[in-house]
Amino acid sequence: MLFTEFQRIFTRIEVVHLDSETCRAEPFLADKLKWQMKMHQAGWKRGVSAGGCRNYVHFFHTNPQIQIVLTEPDTVIISLNQHCIMEPKVIGFSIYKIPTPLTETAKALFFRRVKSTINSQYTNSRQVTHRSRLEGSVYIVMPTTFEPRDEANFTLRIFSSKPIKMKLLDNPPKMTKTALVKAPPVVEVNTFKQYEAVFLQLADEHKTIDPFELQELLDACLPNDYIKSCASIDTCRQIVLSLDKKGTGRIALSDFKDLMCSLKHWQLVFRTHAREKMGVLRAERFRDALRDVGFIVPEKVMNLLVLRYMRKDGMLRFGDFVSAVMHLHRAFEIFHKSNSLRTEGVQMNLTEWLKNAFMC
Template sequence: MDSGVRKYGSSAHVTESIDNRFRLWWCGQWLEVLVDDRLPTVNGKLAFLQSNHTEQMWPALLEKAYAKLHGSYEALKYGSLLDGLADLTGGITESLQMTELADAETLRNLLKNTSLVTAHHVAAVSVTKEVESTKGTVHVVRVRRPLGIGEVPVPYIVLNPESWHTIPQQERDRFISTPKGIWMLFSDFQRVFTRVEIVHLDSETCRAEPFLADKQKWQMKMHQAGWKRGVSAGGCRNYVREFFHTNPQIQIVLTEPDTVIISLNQHCIMEPKVIGFSIYKIPAPLNETAKALFFRKVKSTINSQYTNSRQVTHSAFIIMPTTFEPRDEANFTLRIYSNKPIKMKVLDNPPKMTKTALVKAPPVVEVNSFAQYEAVFLQLADEHKSIDPFELQELLDACLPNDYIKSCASIDTCRQIVLSLDKKGTGRISLSDFKDLMCSLKHWQFVFRTHAREKMGVLRAERFRDALRDVGFIVPEKVLTLLVLRYMRKDGMLRFGDFVSAVMHLHRAFVTLLSNYMKLPLKILLSLSEIYHKSNTLRTEGIQTNLTEWLKNVFMC
């Protein structure tokens, strides 16, 4: 057996190969793939895709380009018909059982749009018609079928002669004179085929097809993002009481009833995840993400594994793309097709400091609770009764009750604490600052324990956002991603010391911005949304974007 690589499409004595370019829809964008004409062969014949009747080489070259994207020819065997149609056309694909195509009107509505309907791999449905017969209206379908060499075109197929002959002879003669396909009764069409595959093309993609020029165009909205461990990979509705609300939330607003098609595609090729989405109807459009309580109380309107096409009333909806299991990471493309314009918005939380994270010690504190701390503090303090980060670490190590709490006594955390509490820039804190710190640690420990449900002393990263909210910080996804990247351990958990360090880091970032950058006092703590309102009257640029970028830069340092 002779196997190897052989050139096709040029003379045998020419050693240079010819470059062929193909455009394929890949991970939410068109990619140009360059391949040469050196194709694998066995015994002088193409090893894979080949034409039985002609010498055309483009199918084999296209297959090579497709294999190049997937990494190997071997990987192609794991593909599906729908994935292939989507990659080659750039459209949204779906498959319908013939039972779902209950009547000819459904098929007619599909063909009014820029949608391609295929039945098996050899036929494409192009036209449906209503024909008056002696027994009332009869629906007929025209199916395009490519002919093989030597095949004679057949004008129509009849499986039910009794119904066919009720159509007037004049109408039947018209079918014979139509060379564009095979006519058949819709009832026969349902008997011959068990399912149809549909490709929906948006207004840009369908421009290359002249026969779609007079069709109603699908309008497309697209969002590309990803599921990130500890941030936005909340899993399916099985985890609705825990992490489901952390998934990406995309809001769409329909101003009038419309047909909407939703497609969710993941970018994982080698190890695909189990993915899907849920849709929730909301009474009014939102400006921030819906909270966990909403998803616990409200039942989803639509659930789908891949695509869903359904007539929906004018309203606002939240689309929740999810993986089946929490912590499964992948990038995805969400596309929404509609006949009429819709509004799409990715819901996120603007950064806010809803209350001060530091808890002030009461004027009169319990003698027993601080007496032992004060004695050790004064032993370590200098003549100004202040301590530096190293002395603070020694003090916390001596005063804190157990290893769980002592995890906040690392030198990095102590530096964060001193930087946040030191108002004079001396690198030292006073006894009153230390008392505030101990009261704050007690409050943060309570919040940490409230959200650390799986195991004592560790906080699951998926609960980090809610814990920060209880302390007083609301952060957008971009900032939360950096926080998780900085403080999450390899096991996906945070220790109490990580949590304290993150809180102090956030506190310092907000305080620095509000007191120095924006020149606003902190005596009265306002949510940043209120501060936006006041600041925007003085600035031409939106402050919200600047604030998010500020926080991102702080945590990237």
């Protein structure tokens, strides 16, 4: 058949790549060059790792980041399969070249400044495949759905003729600074004078208050419903457990001053990231807001935080944010107190574990 005739008859060609299993099963392929495969299975989770495509610059960095290292130039085949068959999502991926391997995820600023090396097509088919010649270097592969918040499980396979290294980038848990802001030694008289009067009215003879009195105090002192959302009894119990150093279940005026300074700081962080609507934080911005407060958490922990605090509309209120900050503050504090040797883990008996679990 002449090539011109072939062009006239066929309008589309699909090239099928045989995997390593098929190559081993076929005797006539025994002497052919065999593909080496690396595979990663994960999923896009709403509010955690479903950041959408590059059009959504504020959320794109939250997608799974898979780092691959090529020691020399090679032709690679990147294949992204989604496991959702009944209602397939529109999926695709982007690849970014980086100078050196990373140990943590790349920040949002990186993806805004650096142009992608490869962008696949986006389609709602079960599989998206791209074949390309890559230089020997380090790359970040970003499998994504087209729209943020689309949930699905996926498998990413990378085929190469030469050895290739692959790993999922994630952030180790870290507290970069203390989340609680200490009140300055000399505070403005007008700032705390009104709070102090109400505090002393509710306090006992030792000038301390319990969670119920704290709830009443916050309800009286906080200016609006947006901030008063942190005055739930559960959050007040968390606050008292975190600030109470004597185990009495009560806090003093100095602790309350620290709390008010902290709430002011957390409100500023919350407002900075609550860009879509006043008073609510989109779950996709939750991770960055926690980072600004002082907490870096891995994806598994972030997934639990989102499951616990995200509302049905995919948003968090200020009270949810405060509760999450107090949980993390207490968890890090307990770990560091129990880890006097500064190792990666701590040992405790069941009684200590139960006590610490209820203290968070």
